[in-house]
Amino acid sequence: MSSPIWHPFTQHGLGHDIPEVKSASGALLHTKDGRDVIDAISSWWVTTHGHCNPDIIAAIQNQAAQLDQLIFAGWTHEPAETLAASLIALTPDNLQHVFYSDSGSTSVEVALKMALGYWNNIGVKRDRIIVMEHSYHGDTIGTMSVGERGVFNQAYNALMFDVDKISFPAAGHEQNTLNQLERYCASGNAAALIVEPLLLGAGGMLIYSPETLKAMRDICTAYDVIFIADEVMTGWGRTGTMFAYEQADITPDILCLSKGITGGSIPLAVTLSNAAIFDAHYSTDRSKLFFHSSSYTANPIACAAANANIKIWEKPETRANLDALCARQKQHLARIAVLPNVQNPRQIGSVTAIEIADSKGAYMSELGPQLLAFFKANNVLLRPLGNTIYVMPPYCISDEQLSKIYALIAEAIDRFAD
Numbered sequence: 001m002s003s004p005i006w007h008p009f010t011q012h013g014l015g016h017d018i019p020e021v022k023s024a025s026g027a028l029l030h031t032k033d034g035r036d037v038i039d040a041i042s043s044w045w046v047t048t049h050g051h052c053n054p055d056i057i058a059a060i061q062n063q064a065a066q067l068d069q070l071i072f073a074g075w076t077h078e079p080a081e082t083l084a085a086s087l088i089a090l091t092p093d094n095l096q097h098v099f100y101s102d103s104g105s106t107s108v109e110v111a112l113k114m115a116l117g118y119w120n121n122i123g124v125k126r127d128r129i130i131v132m133e134h135s136y137h138g139d140t141i142g143t144m145s146v147g148e149r150g151v152f153n154q155a156y157n158a159l160m161f162d163v164d165k166i167s168f169p170a171a172g173h174e175q176n177t178l179n180q181l182e183r184y185c186a187s188g189n190a191a192a193l194i195v196e197p198l199l200l201g202a203g204g205m206l207i208y209s210p211e212t213l214k215a216m217r218d219i220c221t222a223y224d225v226i227f228i229a230d231e232v233m234t235g236w237g238r239t240g241t242m243f244a245y246e247q248a249d250i251t252p253d254i255l256c257l258s259k260g261i262t263g264g265s266i267p268l269a270v271t272l273s274n275a276a277i278f279d280a281h282y283s284t285d286r287s288k289l290f291f292h293s294s295s296y297t298a299n300p301i302a303c304a305a306a307n308a309n310i311k312i313w314e315k316p317e318t319r320a321n322l323d324a325l326c327a328r329q330k331q332h333l334a335r336i337a338v339l340p341n342v343q344n345p346r347q348i349g350s351v352t353a354i355e356i357a358d359s360k361g362a363y364m365s366e367l368g369p370q371l372l373a374f375f376k377a378n379n380v381l382l383r384p385l386g387n388t389i390y391v392m393p394p395y396c397i398s399d400e401q402l403s404k405i406y407a408l409i410a411e412a413i414d415r416f417a418d
């Protein structure tokens with residue numbers, strides 16, 4: 001069967017088969033050829049409460065029949081107003097404005113434009129963005145520019161803008177990172193720092209300490225540098241708290257959210273900002289307005305799905321269930337951590353990761369595709385990052401399903417480690 005579809009991050013030339021999924025429920029994907037596949041990575045980090053959550057589906061159905069789509073420049077609707085009020089209530093007091101868009105990448109583009117717009121509109125020349133090594137913020141030109149450079153974006157280098165990069169604050173090397181940050185902030189032209197709080201996802205599930213995050217926030221405050229938290233992946237419970245910044249007891253100036261905002265059901269993103277950034281765009285002068293929009297900004301159906309997601313979070317059992325999952329993940333990780341050829345076992349909240357010993361350990365190592373094929377053949381959706389295997393399941397996953405995932409990982413370690 002040949003399809004005209006060009007899939008993302010897929011080398012079609014390698015001839016891998018592309019299974020068709022007919023339906024999904026909870027942590028399971030049901031394929032057309034009759035298999036049940038355990039979704040151990042939440043369909044690329046988006047599905048939080050499980051696939052086809054009945055509350056979210058009902059909200060989508062009701063909203064779709066009432067108001068499907070609306071121009072959002074100069075118009076508004078109830079689902080967007082309700083959601084904005086809920087987001088403001090869920091986040092620190094200094095975040096007071098909500099800008100809607102439709103993907104994590106866009107929410108980051110918006111954040112960068114807000115930061116640069118702020119300095120421009122108050123008439124101060126600051127235009128450098130400080131970024132962290134190994135970060136991932138999306139695949140558009142702007143978000144690639146603030147992310148890690150490598151084989152993934154080398155072809156587009158000519159279009160990417162220059163940034164100031166601080167090293168990843170690995171345990172024992174935190175002060176080095178903080179010194180670099182302070183130097184860039186002190187240079188006088190730093191507009192903003194953008195970071196993934198506590199957990200760098202696509203960069204290899206790298207974890208750093210809340211103390212370091214707090215120290216980074218303090219340096220930005222001291223030099224008046226805008227602190228952008230990209231919680232596109234870490235938000236909505238992934239790191240054990242609703243948002244990762246809570247663990248460092250800090251408040252970002254700009255916050256990007258997407259992925260789990262609709263429980264992973266349909267696309268939506270938001271960029272929250274503090275009052276100063278909004279106020280710098282507030283004027284009778286039209287040239288100071290915030291020049292950004294996408295066609296589906298604040299789509300009512302997506303907002304309704306997000307409102308249903310927030311209602312689910314208001315139920316006490318949702319948090320209790322997440323806590324229980326974090327504890328179960330800890331037990332499973334402890335069991336495989338002691339196996340030979342397992343390196344750097346680590347966990348934050350609902351996410352665990354290990355590395356399999358591999359002399360060529362990099363993203364392009366041959367181990368990645370081999371592991372992917374092995375897991376796929378055994379009906380578990382895991383997508384290793386090079387030799388890093390991570391488990392980031394929907395919160396509804398059962399004990400039995402989690403056990404199967406880890407049994408298979410143990411088998412893979414045995415089979416593929418060198």
Ligand SMILES: *Cc1c(COP(=O)(O)O)cnc(C)c1O
Nearest residue numbers: 103104105136137138201232233
């Ligand atoms: C996934 C991700 C993005 C990009 O989100 P998309 O919806 O895929 O555009 C941005 N930042 C982080 C931290 C992410 O994990």
